[in-house]
Amino acid sequence: xxxxVAFATTDRExxxxxxxxxxxxxxxxxxxxxxxxxxxxxxxxVHPYDADIDGACDINAQNIQRIEERCAGRNEIRIAxxxxxxxxYDETEDEVNHINSRGDIDFxxxxxDLTDFSVTKEFEWMRRELEKFTVPYVVLLGNHDCxxxxxxxxxxxxxAEDFSFTAGDTHFVCLNTNGLEFGNNVPDFQFISNDRANVxxxxxxxxxxxxxxxxxxxxxxxNTVKFHEEMKKYPSLQFCLCGHYHSTKVExxxxxxxxxYQCAAAKNREYLIIxxxxxxxxxxxxxxx
Amino acid sequence: MxxxxxxxxxLCLPAIHTHGEEKIWQHFIPDHFVTQYAGSIGIMNFGIGxxxxxxxxxxxxxxxxxxxxxxxxxxPTLTLKQRYIPWRLHAYKxxxxxxxxxxxxxxxxxxxxxxxxxxxxxxxxxxxxxxKVRVHAFIGQRLRYNMPKCYNSIVKSISAYYxxxxxxxxxxxxxxxxxxxxxxxxxxxFGIRLEIL
Numbered sequence: 001x002x003x004x005v006a007f008a009t010t011d012r013e014x015x016x017x018x019x020x021x022x023x024x025x026x027x028x029x030x031x032x033x034x035x036x037x038x039x040x041x042x043x044x045x046v047h048p049y050d051a052d053i054d055g056a057c058d059i060n061a062q063n064i065q066r067i068e069e070r071c072a073g074r075n076e077i078r079i080a081x082x083x084x085x086x087x088x089y090d091e092t093e094d095e096v097n098h099i100n101s102r103g104d105i106d107f108x109x110x111x112x113d114l115t116d117f118s119v120t121k122e123f124e125w126m127r128r129e130l131e132k133f134t135v136p137y138v139v140l141l142g143n144h145d146c147x148x149x150x151x152x153x154x155x156x157x158x159x160a161e162d163f164s165f166t167a168g169d170t171h172f173v174c175l176n177t178n179g180l181e182f183g184n185n186v187p188d189f190q191f192i193s194n195d196r197a198n199v200x201x202x203x204x205x206x207x208x209x210x211x212x213x214x215x216x217x218x219x220x221x222x223n224t225v226k227f228h229e230e231m232k233k234y235p236s237l238q239f240c241l242c243g244h245y246h247s248t249k250v251e252x253x254x255x256x257x258x259x260x261y262q263c264a265a266a267k268n269r270e271y272l273i274i275x276x277x278x279x280x281x282x283x284x285x286x287x288x289x
Numbered sequence: 290m291x292x293x294x295x296x297x298x299x300l301c302l303p304a305i306h307t308h309g310e311e312k313i314w315q316h317f318i319p320d321h322f323v324t325q326y327a328g329s330i331g332i333m334n335f336g337i338g339x340x341x342x343x344x345x346x347x348x349x350x351x352x353x354x355x356x357x358x359x360x361x362x363x364x365p366t367l368t369l370k371q372r373y374i375p376w377r378l379h380a381y382k383x384x385x386x387x388x389x390x391x392x393x394x395x396x397x398x399x400x401x402x403x404x405x406x407x408x409x410x411x412x413x414x415x416x417x418x419x420x421k422v423r424v425h426a427f428i429g430q431r432l433r434y435n436m437p438k439c440y441n442s443i444v445k446s447i448s449a450y451y452x453x454x455x456x457x458x459x460x461x462x463x464x465x466x467x468x469x470x471x472x473x474x475x476x477x478x479f480g481i482r483l484e485i486l
Binding site: 049087117180 | 328331453472474475
């Protein structure tokens, strides 16, 4: 402990200050740090994976209510499809503004991967951008959103990972297909058959949305064909929406005329606009911003 | 050969002294205790620390926990912190100010979903990072009260500190986005440090 005394003595000789001088320098440094922090005072972060979240929750259910009210009785629906916005907050902001400025979109479907690491702050930051939508939106679960506590956060902020709703004459089924994270338990065929049994009689066509398509790395063997067969049992399946691969693509993986529309990541500055026309057709368009 | 090496080591042991009278094991006795609130390592953290190199450097080992909040379980954490203190200014009577403390810390969180090496099902490197281990960097300031010698207390000094830190995952998010502000990625910690004789 002799070293300590030497240190203290030396420093007191070299750095001897009057109390007023020290007080001034300390106050200055506190004001400097304070000025850095004032814009957002939520500085207490218990842990990156603390799952400590407040603010808007159960967003999908609230937006589904808005979608169903907005589209009630309609036989033409126009949707925007976005996906894989993880860690591209600037691009997502532009994407949201671009969709807001169009004024012809009924609602937005986000095909999953809101976050890169499932860190709590990523969920908050992405929600901050998505909440700027003036039209209702629904969010699907991506594989990057289920690391750590991600699934708990997703359920709290957006709701169940399998859900469906009916917009006008069209039924939308949104499914968790992240097989690498959930194993053989997804897709949840029990959910699909229950949901199919409860499709309203007014529905004349169906759209499916998922994060990973059946022929992706996230599907297990026999589930690939079984999934598509199950989806085709819905009333007039029109097309399937997916993300995960970060590029825009149209595929007919089962050669039966049912397209899988793959939406690009936000970094590509592309999204899809799909119109289900009143004549029963599909208008597919890729928008860039 | 092996036994000769061991006997050589045993012979050398008494020679490993630092200041003549201090034995090497004495360096492993902690020099201070520390309690920290928040700072991205857990809600409350308790630990021990060692001071060395003219008290310019400190190493701390802390254990803490993260309450469950919206998740399923409370999670324990461990932290290893390395701190550099370039200056200590005498302020007033028994009070010193350390206007800058800086350093880095590693934190690990325990729970089923927090892996270090990716599970086999991903077939190699799929995500390319570990949710379990975080690397953080910090700056802070400290106010120190030196216990007067006449008290004969086992506590040599009491310090209160705050630190602002950020971690690897926050930096890679902020780096590529103007939308992520400095205040979004900073984490504030408060702590008390007790130096013992």
